[in-house]
Amino acid sequence: MQIATWNINSLSVRLPQVLAWLAANPVDAIGLQELKLVDEKFPHDAFQAAGYHAVCFGQKTYNGVAIISRTPAHDVVRNIPGHEDEQARVIAATLDTAEGPLRLINCYFVNGQEPGSDKFAYKLKWLAALHDWLRQELAAHPRLALVGDFNVAPEDRDSYDPVGLKGTIHHTAEERQHFQDLLALGLTDAFRLFEQPEKSYSWWDYRQLGFQKNRGLRIDHILVSQALCAGVTACLIDRAPRKNPQPSDHAPVVVTLG
């Protein structure tokens, strides 16, 4: 089976591209981020017509996440339990598969703007809350995948300019430590299980020909629990949709499990 993640930067604008991508890449489930619409405007009919179920957690103007899946999702959780948050950033659900239940946690991690800012402080708090909750989720759900736009470039090789951007947002020691803390819970970065092209990125700034110059960051990730890890046979970033007219600034990431 295949699971994907994609920050689509407005579902209203990108719905045709998402449907086209799913038609060409009939994954079993995909986590979407940055819907930028309220639940009342979520296009359930379009996904149903494409053969998918959807659960969503929307918000006006900003954020918003959804899980699109071939089989109905159940035990849906929205945001981090016990962590007060006005922003819709997390949706988790269980999918029934041939190999047993799979817990899919789809997150739009905080951007954080700039180290030292209020938004950066919010990012670090949010990351700590996610970590604490994930420990419980992993204990309850051995087969677990954490997917989404992490807004962290974990290592220097995940950035087009690790020296020039050292210490800036997505590149700080604090953010990278939080990423390592997630791995320490027993999660594995599926992308790095395999040999990958050099300069593999999942996000490119719209400005100054970022994509054409491959000035990007790898900030969209799929982390798998130990129970899933042994069955992972591939993990790829699909750059093709970034070449579309009116693209999202992010590319989808896809993992193949057993």
Place this chain on the structure above:
DNA sequence: ATGGTGGGCCCCCCA
């Protein structure tokens, strides 16, 4: 340090 581009929305906020 600024501003480059894009989305949402009501002209400035967020990425």
